[in-house]
Amino acid sequence: xxxxxxxxxxxVAPGETAxxxxxxxxxxxxxxxxxxxxxxxxxxxxxYYDTDRPSEIPARFSxxxxxxxxxxxxxxxxxxxEADYYCQxxxxxxxxxxxxxxxxxxVL
Amino acid sequence: QVRLxxxxxxxxxxxxxxxxxxxxxxxxxxxxxxxxxxQAPGKGLEWISxxxxxxxxxxxxxxxxxxxxxxxxxAKNSLxxxxxxxxxxxxxxxxxxxxxxxxxxxxxxxxxxxxxVSS
Numbered sequence: 001x002x003x004x005x006x007x008x009x010x011x012v013a014p015g016e017t018a019x020x021x022x023x024x025x026x027x028x029x030x031x032x033x034x035x036x037x038x039x040x041x042x043x044x045x046x047x048y049y050d051t052d053r054p055s056e057i058p059a060r061f062s063x064x065x066x067x068x069x070x071x072x073x074x075x076x077x078x079x080x081x082e083a084d085y086y087c088q089x090x091x092x093x094x095x096x097x098x099x100x101x102x103x104x105x106x107v108l
Numbered sequence: 109q110v111r112l113x114x115x116x117x118x119x120x121x122x123x124x125x126x127x128x129x130x131x132x133x134x135x136x137x138x139x140x141x142x143x144x145x146x147q148a149p150g151k152g153l154e155w156i157s158x159x160x161x162x163x164x165x166x167x168x169x170x171x172x173x174x175x176x177x178x179x180x181x182x183a184k185n186s187l188x189x190x191x192x193x194x195x196x197x198x199x200x201x202x203x204x205x206x207x208x209x210x211x212x213x214x215x216x217x218x219x220x221x222x223x224x225v226s227s
Contacts, residue, residue: 033213035153042203042220043153048213086153090211095167097143097155 002091004100011106012077020103022070022087030089032070034063037102038083046085047072074105082107110134110216112204117221124194124225130187130204130218137185138163141207143214144178144189146200146223156202157189158210172198194225 005023012018022032032050035043045054047063050070060075074081087100116128130142144156157178158167166178177190187204201222205214 031211035214037153042217043214044217045213045215048215054215084152088153088213092210095210096169097145097158099145099153099155102152 001094001096002089002098004087004089004098006085006087006100006103008101009104009106011108013108014077014079016077018074018077018081018105020072020074020085020105022072022100023068024070024089024098025068027068027070027089028066030065030091032063032065033088034072035086035088036081036083037086043086077105077107079107081105110206112206112216112218114202114204114218114221117202117223119224119226120194121227122194122196122225125190125192126194126223128189128191128202128204128221128223130189132185132187132206135206137180137187138182141209141212142178142180142187143205143207144176144187145203145205145214145217146198147203147220148197148200151200154200159187160210191223194223196225199223199225 034047036046037043050065051063062073064071084102086102111133113131143158159178175193179188201220203220204218206216
C-alpha cells in the first residue's frame with residue numbers, strides 16, 4: 001500500500017516560514033490534500049488539490065507538489081498555527097485513502 | 109449551514125457491536141461521497157470506509173474489512189457505521205466527513221464520537 005511520510009515535528013519562531021513535507025513515491029503525479037488539527041478539535045481542510053486554498057483559510061497557507069515530495073508552507077507563522085498537520089491522498093491502485101503520520105508544528 | 113454531527117459512541121466490550129450515526133444538514137447526502145475516519149488516542153488519522161455518491165460502492169480499510177459496514181439513509185440524510193466484532197485497537201474518536209469524489213478532499217468534518225473498547 002502507498003505510504004506517506006511526514007516529519008514528526010517542525011519548530012519555527014513566530015513570523016518565520018514553516019515548511020511541512022509529505023513524501024511518497026511519485027507523489028507529484030497524485031492530488032494531495034492538507035488538514036490542520038488543533039488539540040481537541042476535528043481536522044480542518046487547509047489545502048486541497050496540491051495548491052488550492054478554501055476561502056476561509058488565510059493566504060499565508062500554500063501548497064506545492066512535485067517529484068516525491070508535497071509541501072505545505074505557512075508564512076508569517078503565528079501562535080494560532082500551532083497544531084498537527086496531515087497530508088492525504090487517494091490511492092487509486094488500491095482504492096484506499098492514505099494519510100501521512102502527521103507533523104506537530106510548534107511555534108517557539 | 110453545512111454540518112455533520114456524529115453520535116452513537118460509547119464503551120463496549122471486546123467482541124461487541126456498536127452503530128455510529130452521522131446526521132447531516134445543509135446539503136444532500138446523495139450528492140456526495142461520505143467517509144468515516146478514526147483517530148486512536150494520541151495517534152494520527154486513519155481512514156476507515158468510503159461510500160460512493162450512488163451508494164452502491166463501498167471501500168474499507170483492511171483493518172476493519174469484514175467487521176464494519178458503511179451505509180446511509182437517504183430520507184434521513186444520515187450516514188452510518190455498523191461496527192461488529194470490536195477489538196481493543198478499535199478504540200478511537202470516529203469522524204464522518206464529506207467529499208465530492210474519491211480523489212477529493214474532505215471539506216467538512218463532524219466533531220467526532222468516542223468509541224472505547226475495553227473489558
